[in-house]
Amino acid sequence: MNIAVAQSGGPTAAINSSLCGVFDEAEKYNEIDRIYGSLNGIEGILNDNLIDLKEVLITENDKQLLKRTPSTVLGSCRFKLKNSSDDDSDYKRITQNFAKHNIKAFFYIGGNDSMDTVMKLDAYFRENHIDIKVVGVPKTIDNDLPLTDHTPGFGSAAKYVATTLQEIIRDSRVYSIPSVTIVEIMGRDAGWLTASSCVLRANGEPAPHLIYLPESDFSEEHYLEDVKRISERYKAVIVAVSEGIDCLASRSEATDAFGHKYLSGVGKYLEELTRDHIGCKVRSIELNVMQRCGSHIASLTDLDEAWRIGAAAVNEALKYGGSGVMMGFRRISNNPYRVGIAPLDVRECANKAKYFPKEWITPEGNNVTIDALNYFLPLIQGEPKIDYLNGIPVHFRLDQ
């Protein structure tokens, strides 16, 4: 028998480590012959676009490099399966291609949308008495998948954000004049990554002084009051803000005074608001895609866990016969930090989001509590050994 694995959704620094986990664990099973990688997620299954991973991951070094390479080496997709009751043509093609290659288990590494695919495929196979296991492996820098304590990819993104934010803080403090620096962090619906910027407190850093999340109500008036109050104490005010806070800039229908659509993000919007009302030196910074692919400053804890959860998915399907599940983390303790891995019913995970807890947001809605800090801190620990060639981190590449 053979198995297949695919990656989907937005890139992270840990998604290739999960792929390695699937690969390494599958190699231990004598009954598994080929380990297929599906190119561009489920599209690769639909289009019969598979590669034999044993032909590309040959040496131990290949795998070590791949673990430390950001983004999806197999490519990704944003493909949503139709309901099979409406149109089962894609399901039939998938089934045919799985049969053609004798694929008996499929591992899908992805976020909310990918878990929808896992759920639908598993349901279709069950209904039609097709014995193919489908197991989801979570990943998302948004950390917004339900039931799991956290998601692979998040810890590395949080470590990138903390490291970079600390450097921005140093940068912002050099001049003697007052300033406000607004750092826009990814998270359209869930504020986990923005909230994680609080970890700098563990090292005695008071910034970011203000943290705004989509989960709390945002008001321009309170924001400006907050900034004014903080600037009385700190020369260089640092604001961490989720791209998804509810304001003019995040509403797609919003237009400016001239009737033009807002093209810039929340950071730029707050920059202009601050400049107009406070008038000091203001800068906004978007961490952009760098925060999701910053492998050179990845969290070793995250990469290791990503590998482990990929490996656990293989055991779930092959050893325990599990299907229609997403593997998840359960936090056993914070000190020492320990997590267990267990299968979760994918129907409870797909198309649902886990928001940052309201009780971890301060009453003023402009910062997070110590509980948040304690939750985040274990996830960013440890640094992988990076191989450099010519002074540049070495990435594993399949093609150009």
Next chain:
Amino acid sequence: MNIAVAQSGGPTAAINSSLCGVFDEAEKYNEIDRIYGSLNGIEGILNDNLIDLKEVLITENDKQLLKRTPSTVLGSCRFKLKNSSDDDSDYKRITQNFAKHNIKAFFYIGGNDSMDTVMKLDAYFRENHIDIKVVGVPKTIDNDLPLTDHTPGFGSAAKYVATTLQEIIRDSRVYSIPSVTIVEIMGRDAGWLTASSCVLRANGEPAPHLIYLPESDFSEEHYLEDVKRISERYKAVIVAVSEGIDCLASRSEATDAFGHKYLSGVGKYLEELTRDHIGCKVRSIELNVMQRCGSHIASLTDLDEAWRIGAAAVNEALKYGGSGVMMGFRRISNNPYRVGIAPLDVRECANKAKYFPKEWITPEGNNVTIDALNYFLPLIQGEPKIDYLNGIPVHFRLDQ
């Protein structure tokens, strides 16, 4: 006798290493009692705002941390001395404060503007027979100081750009649809840092496929042709562009079709141009201040050289009696990479810029040659050992 050191201009990852070089070397001189740090550049001398560096840099660990901490620990300024013939009041205050603290040598770590201060102060002291040595220590991520082979801070910025760009390249390639990613890199007048993105070629990476510098003529028409041609071969086109290329967005008087001033940068401008004329998925990314303060991915060569040139400045003033000079690098060989340090007449350096050589730009004006690669590569070699606490790099901090 005492000495003073100050930092000026925009932050870099190496400017604190030069400060350590000055400090460490000065400590070896028995005749030097106090080593003053002037807060916010020359403003600290004017306002008598000095700290005794021996009281804050106490342990070897303090100095090791400071070397690896980005930005200017003493703060910075953008202060330009008037000509003493027009108004010598600031010169008198500086002289008084130097006399008050028995400061006999002043080391100014900075870029073009700071060298102007070195030049003017030295000239004033000579004219007035005041025996105070003034020595400039170069720093700028722009690499645009004349006569020196390169400047401290540049190598680390280049390493940050290469590392980050490579991660952006990985990120850009995940989807099956064609895309163009435009990365805007600092350099208002000189394209050195943008050009340095060519180092990825040393590791077989064909991207960035297009590199546009302020030193070559930019035309929208050629740009669009370039992108179209590259996109026939590469699914994910990567463009590296200097913030200072000559286009509508970089001209401060430019307005859009509605008569509004352009507020966004060159990257955003090219993004819209590309979307309007090519129509594929387009993203623009600004590396913003992160590229100048990315200590966690600093070049060890850069940090070591920054230390050495700071130390050499002390010897120049104390051992050789030099003044009115900027210390500079002379490249002895590329393979093995060797540089010497020598004093340069600051009058030849101040208020002048060194542009990226025209002969290192390809005839099409959209890339750089192998000579550029050979020049850049030695500057990004080596990685400093970073101390982590709670998963976050440890910075040396003077205050909050």
